[in-house]
Structure formats: C-alpha cells, structure tokens
Amino acid sequence: xxxxxxxxxxxxxxxxxxxxxxxxxxxxxxxxxxxxxxxxxxxxxxxxxxxxxxxxxxxxxxxxxxxxxxxxxxxxxxxxxxxxxxxxxxxxxxxxxxxxxxxxxxxxxxxxxxxxxxxxxxxxxxxxxxxxxxxxxxxxxxxxxxxxxxxxxxxxxxxxxxxxxxxxxxxxx
Amino acid sequence: xxxxxxxxxxxxxxxxxxxxxxxxxxxxxxxxxxxxxxxxxxxxxxxxxxxxxxxxxxxxxxxxxxxxxxxxxxxxxxxxxxxxxxxxxxxxxxxxxxxxxxxxxxxxxxxxxxxxxxxxxxxxxxxxxxxxxxxxxxxxxxxxxxxxxxxxxxxxxxxxx
Numbered sequence: 581x582x583x584x585x586x587x588x589x590x591x592x593x594x595x596x597x598x599x600x601x602x603x604x605x606x607x608x609x610x611x612x613x614x615x616x617x618x619x620x621x622x623x624x625x626x627x628x629x630x631x632x633x634x635x636x637x638x639x640x641x642x643x644x645x646x647x648x649x650x651x652x653x654x655x656x657x658x659x660x661x662x663x664x665x666x667x668x669x670x671x672x673x674x675x676x677x678x679x680x681x682x683x684x685x686x687x688x689x690x691x692x693x694x695x696x697x698x699x700x701x702x703x704x705x706x707x708x709x710x711x712x713x714x715x716x717x718x719x720x721x722x723x724x725x726x727x728x729x730x731x732x733x734x735x736x737x738x739x740x741x742x743x744x745x746x747x748x749x750x751x752x753x
Numbered sequence: 754x755x756x757x758x759x760x761x762x763x764x765x766x767x768x769x770x771x772x773x774x775x776x777x778x779x780x781x782x783x784x785x786x787x788x789x790x791x792x793x794x795x796x797x798x799x800x801x802x803x804x805x806x807x808x809x810x811x812x813x814x815x816x817x818x819x820x821x822x823x824x825x826x827x828x829x830x831x832x833x834x835x836x837x838x839x840x841x842x843x844x845x846x847x848x849x850x851x852x853x854x855x856x857x858x859x860x861x862x863x864x865x866x867x868x869x870x871x872x873x874x875x876x877x878x879x880x881x882x883x884x885x886x887x888x889x890x891x892x893x894x895x896x897x898x899x900x901x902x903x904x905x906x907x908x909x910x911x912x913x914x
Contacts, residue, residue, distance in 0.1 A: 621909045624790070625797075625902055632798020639827075646823050649815060657812045661805065743794060744787045751783050 597681035609679035616679060623672040629665035631739050633658040638739075640724075641732025647722040652715055684749065693745035700738040707731040759851070766847035775845035782845055789838035793905060796831030799824045800901055807877060807894035809886050817880035817890075825874075832867075855914055859907035866900035873897055 600606055609615045639645030640654045677684050684690040711727050718724050724732075766772060775781045803824050805811030812820055843850055850856040873893050880887070 617910075617913045621906060624793075624909055625905050627790070627794045628797030628801050628902075628905070631794045632801050635795065635798050636802055636827075645827060648819065648823065653812075653814050657814060658802070661801075661811055740791060743790055747787045747790055748783070 594682070594685055597685040600678055600681040603678075606678050606681065609675060616676075619672050619675050619679075623669060623676060626665055626669045626672065627743060629661055630669050631743060633662040633665065634735060634739055637662075638732040638736040641728050642736070643723050643729070650719045651724065651728075652719050655712075687749050687752070689745045689748040689751075693742055693749065696738050696742045696745065700735060700742065703731055703734045703738065707735075763847045763851040766844050769844060771841070772844040772847065775841060782842070785838050785841045785845075789835060789842060792831055792835030792838055793908075795827060796835050797901060797905060799827040799831055800898070803828070803877070804894045804898045807873070807886070807890045809891065817877050817886070821874065821877040821880075828870075828874075850911070853911055853914055855907050855910045859904055859911065862900055862903045862907055866897065866904055869893070869897040869900055 601610075609619065636646055637655050637658060640647070640649065640651055646654050677690075707728070711725070711731060718728070775785065802812065803821060806813070806815065806817055806820050843856075877890075880890075
C-alpha cells in the first residue's frame with residue numbers, strides 16, 4: 581500500500597472506497613470463486629441468530645409473542661446470542677463491503693441500510709438507557725408501557741428494512 | 754432429481770401464467786425473494802430459540818414445554834410464509850430448478866428437516882422439567898439445526914449456481 585502523491589489527489593469518501601477496492605485484500609475476495617459466496621452465505625444465515633433473536637425480544641415488547649415470560653427473562657437470555665451473532669454479521673458484512681466498496685458507495689440501498697443500522701443501534705441504546713432501568717414495574721405484564729412498545733415496533737420495522745435493503749444491494753443501484 | 758418422469762410437471766409449472774408473470778416482471782422476483790428471506794428470518798429465528806433451549810444453551814429459566822408452545826405459531830407461520838414465497842420463486846424458474854442438483858438437495862434436506870421436527874417437537878411439548886434435559890435432546894437438536902441450516906445453505910447456493 582504505497583501512497584504516491586499523484587494517486588491521492590483528494591481525500592474523499594469515494595477516493596477512500598476506490599483505494600479500498602484497489603487493495604490486494606479487496607481484490608482477492610472479489611475475484612475468488614469461493615470466498616465471496618461463502619462470506620455472503622454466512623452473512624445471510626447469520627440473520628437467523630441475530631435478527632431472529634432480536635425478533636422475539638421485539639415480539640415480547642409488543643405483547644404479541646412470549647407473553648407468559650418475564651421480559652427480562654427473554655432479553656437477558658437471548659442477548660448473548662444476539663450480540664455474538666451480530667458480531668459475526670458485522671465481520672462478514674465488513675468483508676463484503678471491503679470487497680466492493682465503490683459499488684456500495686454508489687448504491688442507494690447500501691446508504692439506506694447503513695442509516696437504518698444506525699437508527700436501530702440508537703433505538704436499542706435509548707431503550708437500554710431510558711426504558712429498561714424501570715423494567716421491574718412491567719416485567720411480568722403482557723402489555724408493556726407505550727415507550728417499550730414503540731421501541732419494539734421501531735426495532736422490528738428497522739430490521740425488516742435492513743434485511744430487505746441488504747438483499748437489494750446485490751440487485752444493484 | 755434426474756428422473757424424466759417429473760419433467761412434464763416441471764415444464765407445466767414453468768408455463769403457468771403465474772410463472773410467466775413473475776419471470777417477465779422486472780421487480781416481482783426481487784420482491785418475492787426479499788419476502789422469502791424475511792420468512793427465513795422468522796422460521797430459522799424461532800427454530801434457533803427452540804433449539805438453544807433443547808441444547809441447554811439459552812432460555813434455561815423457561816420450561817421446554819412452555820417455550821415450545823409459545824414458539825409453535827411462529828415456527829408454523831414462518832414455515833408457511835417461507836413455503837408460499839418459495840413456491841412462487843420455484844414456479845418462476847421451475848425448469849432451472851429441474852436442472853439444479855442443489856435444488857434437489859435443498860428439497861431432500863427440507864424433507865429431512867421437517868421429519869426431524871415432527872419427531873422432536875411433540876416430545877418437546879411433553880418435557881416438563883426445566884432443570885434437567887433428557888439425553889436425546891442435545892444430539893437431536895444439534896442434528897435438526899444442522900438440517901435446517903443446510904436447507905438455507907443449499908437455498909442460497911441455488912442463486913450462485
């Protein structure tokens with residue numbers, strides 16, 4: 581990775597993406613017959629453990645599923661699996677991005693997906709800081725407070741969107 | 754499957770109005786495929802939660818039978834949703850599927866996965882003790898989960914073929 585003065589003229593996001601695409605690492609994933617499909621398959625099947633476990637926390641928040649369980653039981657017992665599966669998604673997702681950074685830069689779907697991911701993260705953090713500390717009050721109730729239901733609905737909608745946008749990136753534009 | 758007996762059926766599927774409509778539309782296949790993926794998230798997600806419990810790796814504070822009863826509608830709904838969207842995808846390219854070994858592998862794995870589920874699930878509904886799991890649950894759940902993920906793996910591979 582030698583940076584020569586004539587190659588790096590402006591330091592823009594597109595310039596960075598072009599540089600990423602040009603690295604041997606990126607090229608080797610992109611041009612390998614097996615690497616890209618394998619990484620993508622792990623990324624797709626990882627949805628089951630990441631979004632799948634988030635789904636049941638959301639359904640409990642919305643009072644639609646797991647109604648007989650305490651909310652904290654559902655959240656705390658699924659959380660380690662959600663977080664480790666999310667880490668797998670983050671690693672495989674980053675590898676997919678690195679292998680076609682310029683394509684992602686130009687993809688509207690990629691931009692929407694990243695925006696939705698940021699919103700989902702913000703929603704989860706707000707829930708943990710502002711709503712979850714008072715969980716004892718409603719932990720056993722099938723019907724959770726409005727703010728908890730809002731967090732569940734937002735999370736559900738955002739994750740459906742993230743999965744749909746992720747698939748759309750491969751269709752292009 | 755290679756047997757020529759099935760070919761007329763696949764040809765008929767390929768020529769139905771629904772098949773032609775999905776194939777000729779620029780966005781219908783993509784939309785159905787995204788829905789199929791969301792069905793996978795629902796089906797595999799609910800199965801992951803159940804199997805974690807059966808393997809003693811998660812949701813241990815809940816009795817297996819209670820968790821199985823709560824997950825049942827989501828597993829059934831997820832399977833129905835994935836099957837309907839999957840059938841539409843299949844119709845739109847039935848002849849491609851006929852020629853695809855991976856499609857045949859996926860259907861065989863799906864059959865085995867459903868069979869294993871029909872063996873495991875009624876027994877899970879009868880498990881009352883939340884502290885100790887019988888000997889069969891861990892290997893059975895492990896095998897079943899491998900089969901379900903195998904279905905997903907083969908399914909994704911059809912697209913790469």
